[in-house]
Amino acid sequence: MNYNKEAELKNRFNQFIMSKVTGENKDYYSKLTIEDFVDIKNTLSDINNIITYKTTISFMDWLRDHFSYVNENYEIYLEDLLKVKPSVNGYDIMVTGKVNIVAEIKCNKPINNGFKFGSAQKNGIIKDIQGLLEGKTKVNFNPI
Structure with a gap:
């Protein structure tokens, strides 16, 4: 099975909220907006990754x-975006x-x-701008 970034981020977030905050096994991730994540980003280390991922999809x-x-x-x-590990800063498109x-x-x-x-x-x-201008990228996509 291929790696799915959103599935991993969703699982990590929901597990943390359940075990540390509510004790209830619910899908909190899907109910929150980017603005909600900004408000609590200092609570979890993956919040920056979630915000970047959702911004990239938008x-x-x-x-x-x-x-x-x-x-x-x-x-x-x-699919290419979903394969990027959460520890990678930023996304190339x-x-x-x-x-x-x-x-x-x-x-x-x-x-x-x-x-x-x-x-x-x-x-x-x-x-990052210099890297883009010089052709450095994290993606290996070539549809042709």
């Missing part, structure tokens, strides 16, 4: 809605077609109440 949906050719290989792109799209999804909240990136955050973002 971005993929946006791509599909705005570039019709993305729909042709959407399931392949999605590579879409080929009429317009080639390369993106990295990374959910960094700026410091100072969300108004300014710290120097380490800036350096990380610059490094």
Whole structure:
């Protein structure tokens, strides 16, 4: 069976809430929004990964809605995203077609109440941009 990132994140989150908070075996993950996860992200180490994953899926949906050719290989792109281990920071997206799209999804909240990136955050973002410009990517997708 192939690795499924969302299934692993969902299981880890629900197990933690059940064992540490409620004692009830329920699916809390599916009931929470990205905003809910932002509110409790310091509680669990995987919250950043959940936020990044859901943002990546939202971005993929946006791509599909705005570039019709993305729909042709959407399931392949999605499968590739689900194979990324939770410990990997950010996601690379590579879409080929009429317009080639390369993106990295990374959910960094700026410091100072969300108004300014710290120097380490800036350096990380610059490094990611340089990597994208130089063709470095985590994905190995080639639909052709």
